[in-house]
Amino acid sequence: MGGGQVTDWQGRHVTVAGLGVSGIPAAKALHERGAIVTVVNDGDDARAREQAAGLEALGITVRLGDGATLPQGTELVVTAPGWKPDKPLFAAARAAGLEIWGDVELAWRLRGPDAAPWLAVTGTNGKTTTTQMLASILKAAGLRTAAVGNIGVSLLDAVLGEERYxxxxxxxxxYQLHWAPSLRAHSAAVLNLAPDHLDWHGSMEAYAADKGRVYEGNRVACVYNVADKATEDLVREADVEEGCRAVGFTLGTPGPSQLGVVEGILVDRxxxxxxxxxAQELAEISDVDPPAPHNIANALAAxxxxxxxxxxxxxxxxxxxAFTPDAHRIAHVAEVDGVAYVDDSxxxxxxxxxxxxxxxxxxxxxxxxxxKGAAFDELVVKxxxxxxxxxxxGADRALIREALARHAPEVPVVDLDRTDTGAMLQAVQxxxxxAAPGDTVLLAPACASMDMFTNYNKRGDxxxxAVRELGAGT
Known part of the structure; x- marks a missing residue:
């Protein structure tokens, strides 16, 4: 199907892998364009059956409880980004010489001839905040824009909706970049690279390579983190358009072709x-909320x-x-008896x-x-x-306790042997x-939340x- 926009879907047999936030819009969009769509899904629970019924009412075939078998006649597979590359379905598709697209690739192919260019952000941490900062800056410039993709509006809705950007x-x-081979952004940033999702990608090298795909075909700028050489290495390896530049961001004084910080001012060189x-002055550190170092880096990338x-x-x-950070991202909850309580769930x-x-x-x-398989020694040392x-x-607290014992034996540690949700109140107490006046009590778990809470939002709540109860009792 080449690498460009696709206009004729009539009669094409497309298999969509996975129900959910990306699979359902993809199936509907393809069906509306005349494709013959079959959705396959591993799960067969009440939620999946309800979703399947909605699609079947439109004339879309759904196979529940069988996400492994490639439907006969399939010409293209469109997958939810979370499906791992080693799934049998994909092995069968590759053996048949078929392309496998994710929701981002589908959106890229379905966008119209006058579609808005994409400014893309990826990285292990900070990408949501940076993308939201970027959208806020673009809006301040009077541009019609939205923060889309892994957050906010779905990319399919953005490129197929009536609103013009x-x-x-x-x-x-x-995950999304892995399944987006023909994406070509106007400009893109990789904020940082650290081990994450290695169970999905198989290795750090494969993870980095998928992140680096965001630079492929950039037209104006590949933005990298001066403090993280791996991001600059990805720029060097990228195949970009003639004239595209490498632009670094740094918390130090910027060199030519960099953005950085000079005496509390964000500057552009x-x-x-x-x-x-x-150099052009852009903003003051005090314009960034919160003005923590990594958030200044996010602001510079945006x-x-x-x-x-x-x-x-x-x-x-x-x-x-104008930008206000999301809840549970270095959010100042309260000050009690001279101690600040900060939620970074x-x-x-x-x-x-x-x-x-x-x-x-x-x-x-x-x-x-x-x-999630993480080690904590380096974190504790730093x-x-x-x-x-x-x-x-939480469930894996012993791993952190042992790292503290090895590298910070003088730090007092309270090990709460409980994983019920009420543990948070005791933890705060x-x-x-x-804590002493002037200290910060910081919830920064370095771990996922699902052993005790539905998600990190519930943990932060x-x-x-618990902090409010503490304040009420003083």
């Missing part, structure tokens, strides 16, 4: 005339993509000022927790949950000097006991509620 701020996961001599699209400096400042891996811990000087750390104490909860 000037440019899209697109968050992309490594990439998108200015005579970048060897000149600014770089916006500037690559021609956005004026004033819009960068106004967009950053979104820090579900060690890389995110490391960035969060680096934002404060003296911390009582609440951590633990499902480790953060030990900031820790006044630690309170551990223990943290209060360990439980923390905030």
């Amino acid at each position: 000037d440019v899209l701020a697109v968050e992309l996961s490594s 990439a998108f200015v005339e005579d970048r060897h001599k000149n 600014a770089a993509l916006a500037r690559a699209f021609g956005v004026p400096a004033a819009a960068v400042r106004d967009g950053l000022r 979104k820090a579900t891996n060690t890389h995110a927790a490391e960035a969060s811990l680096a934002a404060y000087e003296s911390i009582v750390w609440i951590a633990g949950g499902l480790a 953060s030990a000097k900031r820790l006044r104490g630690a309170v551990l909860i 223990e943290a209060k006991r360990l 439980a923390f905030a509620e």
Whole structure:
């Protein structure tokens, strides 16, 4: 089917792998264009049957409980991004010489001839915040835009809906990029690379390669993190359009073709005339909420993509000022008896927790949950000097306790041997006991939440509620 837009779907046999947030819109979009669609799904529960009934009413075939067998006559497979590449369905498709697309690839192929260009963001951590910052900056410049992809509006809805956009701020996961071979962004950023989802990708090298796909075919700028050489290596390996530039962002003083920080000011030495001599002030650190180091890095990456699209400096400042971070991302909950309580429940891996811990000087750390195969030694080594104490909860807390014992034996540790949701109140009470005025009690679990909570949002809510109870009792 080539690498461009596809206009004629009439009578094409397409298999959609997976019901859910991407599979159902994909099946409907293809069906509406005349394709003969079969949806296959591993699960066969009440929810799946309800979703299947809705699709079958439209004339779409659904096979529940059998996601392994390739339907006869299939000409193309469109998959939900979370389906692992080693699925038997995909082996059968590859053996038959078929292409396998994800929802991002499908959206890219279905977009119209006058479609808005994409500014793409990926990375292990920070991509949602950066994409939202980017959308805020673009809006401040008067552009019609939306934060789409792995967040917010689905990409299919954005490219097929009636609303017309000037440019899209697109968050992309490594899963989505794996299944998007022909995506070509206007400009793209890889924020950072750290081990994550290795059970899905199979190796760090495969994970990095999928992240690096975001740079393929970029037209104006490949934005990389000066502090993370792996991101610059991906730029070097990318096949980009003639004239596309490598643009770095750094928390230090920027060199030519970089954005960075000088005396509390975010400055641009990439998108200015005579970048060897000149710099453009964009915003102040105080314009970024919260002004934690990793969030300043997010703001610089968003600014770089916006500037690559021609956005004026004033819009960068106004967009950053207008941006409000999501809940559970370094959210200041309250101050009780001179101690700040901060919710970063979104820090579900060690890389995110490391960035969060680096934002404060003296911390009582609440951590633990499902480790997902992670090791905690490096995190503890880098953060030990900031820790006044630690309170551990969740199924895999022993892994963190052992890392603390090895690398920070002087740090007092409270190990709560419980995984019920009420453990959070006790954790906050223990943290209060360990904290002194001027300290920060930081929920940055470095782990997933599903051992105790439905998701990280519920975990953050439980923390905030426990802090409120603490405040009411003082």
